[in-house]
Amino acid sequence: MSRPLKRLKVRKKTFSCWECKRRKIRCEVTPPCSVCLSCQQRGLLCVSQEFVVDNESAGESESRGQMENNLDRVETLVDQLLRQRGQQEQKNKSPNRTMLRSVPQSISSFSVGRYLYSILPPPATTAVIIEHGKFTLMPTPTGRAVGAVQQEPPPPSAHPVQFARRLIRLAICLQQSNGQVDEAARYIEIASQHVMSKDDLMNSLDGLEALTLEATYHINNGNPRVAWLRFRRALAIAQLLGLGVTEMTDRAEGIWFLLLMADRYMSLRLGLPFAVEDNNFSDPRGDALSKLKYIHVVVSGRIIARNLRMQRQGEPEYDETLKIHYSLKQVARSLPSDWWSFSSLHGLAAADVLEKTSTLSAQLTHHYLIVVLHQPYIVKSLVSPTTNEHVSYSKLVVCSASREVLLRFLVIRSFHRGGSYFGFEEKACTAMCVLLLAHIDGYRLGQANSLEHQRPQDLALVNNVLSLLEEMHVPNFEVEILKKLVGIEEQVADGANYSWMKKSGAGLELTMPYFGTVCWVLMSPREQVIHQETSLPPSSDTAGLLDFLDMLEESPLFDQA
Incomplete structure (x- = not known):
């Protein structure tokens, strides 16, 4: 039995209970019930103030303690969130940014992430897209930093950039599958609208990878200027994060090298200056292929600098051209002779296809740089005919390099027959153009034309590449120009001027x-x-x-x- 409650003396007309007094609310009692309405709703013991309550029941005390603890925890969390938000805003205002090691997560990004999660295709559909797109067989320009597409999506609570990166990868796969261009464009538009266009969501290594993938999509889609803008934006964000200045992890160093390489290649293609002149960078892998890529990046920067001087000053820059070519010859000699051999990709295992395609891509880029290095002198000889020994040397070199580019292009694109493939079409078109120009210029020498005996093989090679491009239905304005140029070469061979x-x-x-x-x-x-x-x-x-x-x-x- 419970003890009887002690009675106290209270003022007249005092009828409220202890609980209502504590809560400072009106205590309403409806006779004949002796429990007030407030205590009835809360399921509490209603004790009038005329009685003394010695101890609360164990259940009530524990419940009240838990409620107070929960309130304290909520107040502490709110205080921490406000403090972290203030620190993050202060970092964004600071010009000296420290490099972020992980993806920053914000409260508002959860809703974006859940929306992107809801539109991702299921794992079974993802597997089909990856299989048809052959993403795992393509040596993407982002290299090891990107990796393969996982069939399982990120959790709904993941940062939005994780979903954007996945959508872009799927878009690249769909891009390689004929007939899926509209769906690929939809994925890119969603990722760009909700994530890629938000600078505060992209300031991480994952964000930089997503931007490079988006640029790759635009390269494949025949929009090099848009891709150049994406690479420049990624490069600017990388500099704000401290890449290239502070000590970097292997992953960060690989991304930094990739961005420098992409910026110089795209600038060389579009006739623009490159952004970062510092060549104190390295690829973290250190193998022979990485060393070759390092030289290619340095050489592409030197070619751009030479072209800009020729553009502004009108000097031929023969000495610098020979020095650049010598550096390319030196790195070629440092590799085993059998490394430069190549064969068909058909019948190889998936891992071998990826490795061989990477090697072919590096070889093609090496010869392409030789082509663009000597290209100005071929056109110069056409406009102002000359027998200068430097121009004659450039003509011989550029013809050999153009053939090597076209032969490797045929091997790569005969296997990877999807949409446009990482700008290889433009490199092949440049090689075909320069090769045809060299033959056209050779006819002015009459019987002394040393290229005439190679004309049948060269024309057959050019026609094979043009036929392959037409079979794949790759939209390329340069193809139509090259077909006209082939006709011009035939007319010049027949005596036209x-x-x-x-x-x-x-x-x-x-x-x-x-x-x-x-x-x-x-x-x-x-x-x-x-x-x-x-x-x-x-x-x-x-x-x-x-x-x-x-x-x-x-x-x-x-x-x-």
Whole structure:
């Protein structure tokens, strides 16, 4: 039995219970019930103030203690969150950012992550997309830092950049599957709208990887300028994170090297300056392939610097060209001779396909750099014919390098027959263009043309590449130009003459990065006679043509050697 409660003396008209007094609320009792409404709702013992309560029941005391502890914990968590948010805002305002080792998570990003999680395809569908897209067989420009697509998605609580990166990877797979272009574009649009366009969500190594994947998608989609912008943005974020300045992990160092490589390659392709001139970087793997890539990045920067000087000053830069070529020859000699051999990718295991494709890609890039290194002198010889030994040397070198590019392109794209593949099409088109130009220029030498005996094989190689591009339905404006250039080469071989001018609007136009547009126009029969009778004194009929040639000779870009 419970003890009887002790009675106290209270003021008259005092009817509230102890609980209502403690809560400072009105105590309402409806007779004949002696328990007030508040205690009824809360299931509490209703004790009038005229009685003394010695001890609370054990259950009530424990319940009240838990409630107080929970309130204290909630207040502490809210205080911590507010303090962390203030520290994060202070870091964002500071110019000296420390490099983030993991993905920062914010409270508002949870809803974005859950939305992106809801639109991801199920694991079974993901497996089909990966299989058809052959993502695991493609040596992506992001290398080991990206890895393969996991069939299981990240948990719903993961950072939004994890879902954006997954969507972009799936988009690249769909891009390689003919007929899935619209779905790939939808994934990219969702990732860009909700994650990739938010700088506060991208300031991490995972964010940098996502940006490089997005740039890869745009390269494959034939939008090099958009890809260049993505790489530049990633490079700027990387610098804010301290990459290239502070001590880096292997993962961070690999991403930094990738961004420098991508920026220089895309700038070289578009005729733009590159962003970071410092060459004090290295690839963390240290193998022969990595050393070759390191030299390629350095060389691409030197070619860009040389092109900019030629563009501004009009100097031929022969000495610098030979020095750059010598560095490429030295790194080629450092590799075993059998490393440069290649064969078909068909019939190989998945791991072997990935390794061989990586090797072929590095070989193709090596020869492509030789092509763009000597390309300006081939065009110079067409506009201002010369027998300069440097130009003759460039012509021989560029023809050999162009053939090597096209042969490896055929091997790679005969196996990887999806959409555009990491910009290899543009490299192949550049090689075909320079090879055809070298043959066109050779015909002015008549019987002394040393390239004529290789013409049948070279034309067959060019036609095979063009046929392959048409079979894959790769949208490329340069393909149509090259088909016209093949026709021009055939006409020149049959004796036709073309005039070359440094302005657009008159005939077939070729645009070269850093060096503008060159227009080629077929001469009329009368102009061809004048061209062949160069030994005759100038007459009034030839005055216009000679004035035109004088204009070309005065061009700051194509000075006489």
